[in-house]
Amino acid sequence: MYKDNFTHRQIMTDHLYEYHHYRNDTPPEIDFHQHEFYEIYLFISGSVNYIIEGRTYKLQPGDILLTNNSDIHRPEILPSDQPYERSIIWLDEDFFRGMRLIGEDLTACFKDAARRNYRLIRPTKSQLAQIQKLCEILEFERASNQIGNRVMAYSAIATILVLLSRAYYDTPDSAQKDITESDLVNQIITYINEHLAEDLTLDDLADHFYVSKYHLSHQFKQFTGLSLYQYIMKKRLTIARNMLMTGTPVTTVYTKCGFNDYSNFLKAFKREFGMNPSDYTKKSK
Template sequence: MKKNLQTAFSTRQYMLSKDFEIYYYNDTVLPNVAPHSHTYYEFYFFLEGEINLYIDGIPHRVRPGDFLLIPPGASHYPSFLSPDLPYRRFVLWLSKGYCERLTQASTDYIYLMQLVTTAKRHVFSTDAIAFNAIQSIIFQLIEETKSTRFGKEAKVSLDVNSLILYLNRLVYEQNHQNRGDSSLPLYLGICDYISAHLDEELSLDKLAQEFYVSKFHISHAFKDNMGISLHQYILKKRLSACRDAILCGEPVSRIFEQYGFHDYSSFFRAFKKEYGVSPKELRDMYLNGTLLST
């Protein structure tokens, strides 16, 4: 991961912006942090380290791949279990005023905030695919905040909203298993299933078995509504997941099997056709700072 995206650790506990602030921290030595609270929402996205995070006196064991939301007014502090391990995380601060404006656009933006406030649930787990997608959005956001490109402010706002909506959708769908909902159109149910099982077999036979319909019906329902074949859709989703994983620092030599490709040569050809560069070229462009955010 690019070091120029990192932020030096600060003990500051107030926002300089009226809306949001985003940071990428990578520390090995940290001072003890006293219990404190904020007037804003604080998201933690854990990449590496071993800690308990105490919220209103209750310890929460947080592991790499988890994200955590601390609402305004909640007392909290970290307890480091292995001080020798790097402590890597993203931190997003979101003001109450910004959340209120998001609510005016759609209450879908604040499902997660309401859940944390009412159910007192703070820690949320993700799989590798979802967390790589989160990291990809965050890295694009941080890069955009440091850029001087035309449309920067509009793009930053879009990226923040995209991240918040992604997290809300992720937790909502974890709490509402809608694949069995007969009111959901077949092709949408298939899309959800594919997104959640990119690392598994996704043959037409497998999907027909999962959804209790014929292969013919699945193929036509999907093509009629999505405009591309089921195979093309699965391929694009897997390539997108691989791209996120590459930009998050995962080894190219490992990701093609992790996301459903049987051999490197077929993965290489499909990736270069989709993005115009090879997987290793994409990684090198990102590390060298020559890859523009999309």
Template sequence: MKSKVNIFRYNQNMDSEDFEIFYYKNIVKNEIPIHVHDFYEVCVFLSGNIKYKVNDLEYKLRYGDVILIPPDEEHGPVFLDTKSTYERIVLWISKSYMEKISTMKSDLSLCFNKNSIYYCNYLHPNAPDCKYIISMLDQFIDEHYRDDYASDIYSTSILGLMLAKFNRMSMNQVDCISNGVGNGFLMSYIVDYINKHYNEKITLDYLEKYFFVSKYYISHEFKKLLGISIGQYITHKRLENAKKLMHQGLLPSKIYEECGYNDYATFYRAFKMVNNMTPSEYMKKISKNSKITNITNKI
């Protein structure tokens, strides 16, 4: 790393309304307690001898590993010795700024969202990705702490690219499982079945009979490999289809059955819980963005 080292601070509060980035390289004499905060955090590990705890999970970190932490989730490092230098890059992003830089097509908070199939706490990049991430973050820090012309544009652009990269990596992990890569062959068949039948009634009892495998094993392995439950995955597929239909101009009250819901109230609750807005509010957002696009095209 070429960047200037920041002095570590135990205060876990953002000063900026948008984002902050730090490069730390120090021997931590005091434990960093497990903590929570109301903004997004990305930690890219460079050196040290630690495990990183996120809720009930612990990850033994290697060079280039990425930890993704959503708001209000317990996390913190667990030091395996007190002599090693703990080196990392830490990025904080406020909820409002994450929403601001996301688009209707590309929600950059997906990999942080517990209700998303792409929710992920831990990424282990391959060598080319690792080199790219660290190089970009080095440039990000350099631009962020400069006062040169357009440094703000450079740093915000790099932030968007990095978040897009983390989301793509998270999506690729899920795709590897759904394509039968690694030890997920049984899960690949189950994922494929759900992808084709998510608008039908699917229960663990049904999957147990269909695949001749214990429902407890299916539930455990599915959660282990994808990081979410089968129910959450089905909800994700149904609501993604609902969004596509709404983008085509179909009203929410006309599509809930096609998306696998028996009544509108259940669809309404699921949509609001996952998207933090009601179906009608989402339709208004689509309409507003469409009008802006039309005006821009005319100009």
């Protein structure tokens, strides 16, 4: 089976989709990040706690995670006698537009996972076997020069999405035992996402949730892996990037994302994404 050489690249270089199959004998260190695309992550082996938006998922082989273009996430890869192996599919928004032409919105499970803040799919053995077989087809067609190989790969991904959509709603309640979370942190994250344009200071949030600043800071860092400031800044920049992708003027973007000063927004955006907002807008077009 084909294996990719792992890199820390988090930007798509192909149009519509990318498929990667990675295997690392030495656990790599991966920072918190976010994408401008959807991601399907199929865990094969190793020992991983995956942190997404304040929840930590203790993964079992065969588990699948769904992340969208605003989720801040990071795998915590632990030492294991098994290699860290996974398959990853990246999907651009344009991929789903083709599906919508025939009346299917296969982003529904991604959106519902974000709404519920619950990204885990634990498929049955039968569902997993079908998905793994389709991944093998993807790998074969990607390396093939035969006529129609792109169509076959596209078809395999579309079928995977259908199976995932069905498996998502069938995931057993017993999977909850492998999730570590805090009700307080979940509420804070929801509040932040709903009030990004407003001042979100530690003092204000502590007063709103009737907790001490120390307790809030400690709990937030414990469950998200980021300080409150780091999370708010990453979230604001991520939403700003997504708004720029849809053509929203930069003057609207930075105020709606809670940046009261354009120069500060410019510096923070360039630090996070490696280019200024106007260059990013041109790239998106």
